[in-house]
Amino acid sequence: MTTTDASAAAASTGAAQAVDTAVRAAAASGLERTSRAERAGWLRAIADALEAHRDELVALAHDETHLSEARLTGEVTRTATQLRFFAGVIEEGSYLEAALDSPDASLVPPRPDLRRMLRPIGVVAVFAASNFPFAFSVLGNDTASALAAGDPVVVKAHPGHPELSRRVAAIAREALAAAGGPVDALVLVGSEGGASGMETGVELVRHPLVRAVGFTGSTRGGRALFDLAVSRPDPIPFYGELGSINPVVVTPAAAAEDATGLAEGLAGSFTRDGGQYCTKPGLVFVPAGTGFEAALVAAAGEAPAQRLLTAGMTAAFAAGVGELGARDDVEVLVAGTTDAPGDSASTVVATSAAAFLAAPEAFQTEHFGPLTLVVRYDDAAPGGDLDRALAVLEGSLTGTVRHAAADGAALADDAELVERATAALSRVAGRVLYNGWPTGVAIAWAQHHGGSWPASTASVHTSVGATAIRRFLAPVAYQDAPQQVLPAELRDGNPAGVPRRVDGVLQA
């Protein structure tokens, strides 16, 4: 064994031990036996603590991620809002899906007394994302929804903001302790980064007591962990949000009415915070030969360059831009040059729908950073090149239709096209939006943040919005159970006061 091998083995053993200690502590936290009211209180206490440390945390996050303080300040608010949102979701109680059926011996087969609801599943592993150091990190949606569900969480820190991760975890644990909650309901691992950090992630997904994984990150890294999760002796669900290209369709009438407004809006969206959003519009279908491209060149050229989250991302972005730009079928509209070394500048490339159709996979690789690809189409009629291009779209978090005039007024010319685009986009994207831009994901009961592979590892799940909690729950049906062993939510008389379905009838 060489010295390098020996160090790697030692790191591996250290990572395995650290993960085992963390997972066992979380499993022993007793969170699953606490009440919804208790957990709601603790989520709010953590949210309050986060906001109380806002200035300190924003400064730390800015140092580690290069995101602007304004953006990070808003993200702290968002993160606190998410935590409080899930407190409200569990207080309301319908997420439990409580259902009661009364006995009926006349049925075939006979029906006993059946009472079903969702229960916590056990320890959840959460992999923090790089690009939302608060809202999709240690206290992000995955953690908030898992804790709300009653599942203790072990977070794998993202190497892009290790110090922030440690500080946020410490603040959350202090808040839990101060509120009388189980401190080990949230445990951080892997903040040391490097090879040991990667090994930590592997050990976490393999640990027998881990019951599900929440992940936000790259398709490559996510696929590797997904493969581990499903190849366990007992496979576990891997809820991953991976890559997304977020196609946008600009209709002919909209392009004719508002080329400049659309170009400026697009430039603002795809360059926002360095284009480091999972919902960045990276693929824009535009009618050929309008004023849109010239306006986009002007608007994108004015967007400031940004230092990306990590050096690795900067290099990967440059490589991706270089690869695209070297293609014969690609025209570089904005070259993405900047005087600031280490920064990445806005880049716009264009191709034809015919070229896109000839190599749909090559043009649907996500480029994390300020790049968008314009696809020029000639024919928006049924069966035309736009239709054919939309038919080969891969999974995305969002799909956008821009079909209105600048003042939002509907343009009747494109009504039928809007329906066709909706059908095509909703086949692959979890959120379809109209006359807006996809960056910016509201926290709401009706939100969905997912889509076909690779946007999500399974299109049925969301990582944002109220139903994100369902990923970390499993049903139990109790048959002819004595009252005292039933959860309060299923007892006679509904002492917990939750919405229930009784003999098939929903009682809100």
Add this chain to the structure above:
Amino acid sequence: MTTTDASAAAASTGAAQAVDTAVRAAAASGLERTSRAERAGWLRAIADALEAHRDELVALAHDETHLSEARLTGEVTRTATQLRFFAGVIEEGSYLEAALDSPDASLVPPRPDLRRMLRPIGVVAVFAASNFPFAFSVLGNDTASALAAGDPVVVKAHPGHPELSRRVAAIAREALAAAGGPVDALVLVGSEGGASGMETGVELVRHPLVRAVGFTGSTRGGRALFDLAVSRPDPIPFYGELGSINPVVVTPAAAAEDATGLAEGLAGSFTRDGGQYCTKPGLVFVPAGTGFEAALVAAAGEAPAQRLLTAGMTAAFAAGVGELGARDDVEVLVAGTTDAPGDSASTVVATSAAAFLAAPEAFQTEHFGPLTLVVRYDDAAPGGDLDRALAVLEGSLTGTVRHAAADGAALADDAELVERATAALSRVAGRVLYNGWPTGVAIAWAQHHGGSWPASTASVHTSVGATAIRRFLAPVAYQDAPQQVLPAELRDGNPAGVPRRVDGVLQA
């Protein structure tokens, strides 16, 4: 290439072509664009047609499966009931989870108009089970719930009842045609069986247009197909119900009060229809030294032998019994002998909790057929051998607690034990039942038929009950969408009249 290789290659090519043709026909059926009312009507038409052909189908099923005509007659009713049940579920409409949030620019981030509901996902592959030739086969729960959801289905026939599969599929397609429905919403493949049949299953799971798989069968076969589904370039959900041992806990007080009644009930349950139920009680924890075992020996000895579904199952059962009986730590209580060649007879073996704890995996292998394993415990107190044995249980569909007297009256002696057993069983089993037997699964809103691996490939899903439909749906959120592109269930004024959540408030 040898002749055998050439035949296998030809069969493989033939299977691939047959699957491709079937999947493309299903995908083109247009079922996802039909209304809930239409699909409810078609499900009822299929149910009526099934019952109208009952006599013919029962005779066919009896020939192919050796199950009794009485059992099969009841199973036809069950299957028709399931189809009608899902018709009712989609008419009621809350399965869509329709949710609407109104715009609020004051929030961080601002909230647009968001409307979310579940939509069909596309072609579903269903693998029929051997042991329910109606209720978990061509028109079983998986098919019924997928069709109800709006997903066309391609069924892989089980080789144990190919002729019945073809006839049922033909009847269903005729019923669809007569009712004006899309005939190709249900397509059968693989009924020719053999090597080509297996290849058919593989091709089906790999087909790019297949969006999810429903499977009921063995852990070994299910794991192989699960591994295929998750290793696709675009992994798809594999909803499998695999093995289940279905532990039963008999409390000391119940054993003392009603040893004979419990033994007779258990014998009836584990030998029912040859013990070929996924919910067969295969592992029974009984206090040592009561009259229970003698009563069980008497009752099990009287149960009739049964020819199992296939010759392969007969051989596998004999091998499993032989392996268990050869163990030093196992006592054979009922040896399972019969004069009828080809039949399998009731078998009871016993071991100690200490032996079980020493080799928990060996004792938790499912033996499909009329076998149960008694585990004698000495100590039902907290931390005793019963507690320790329950702590190492693997996933099961059901867990049973027998704690009452013969008349069903509660026995106060064991109250605390019942709570402890509930906690242990609900950790691994999707249905926990009291003072009944697990065979017999009611069709109900509150039913859950699933459990931790290997009972289910993911414990969050059920294959029986109203929520089985959710496996075959995925959410879409529409943001600021024009009314005309929205599904009726999400339009202003709720023209479809479904239960919805509006700004977080459930409106039943």
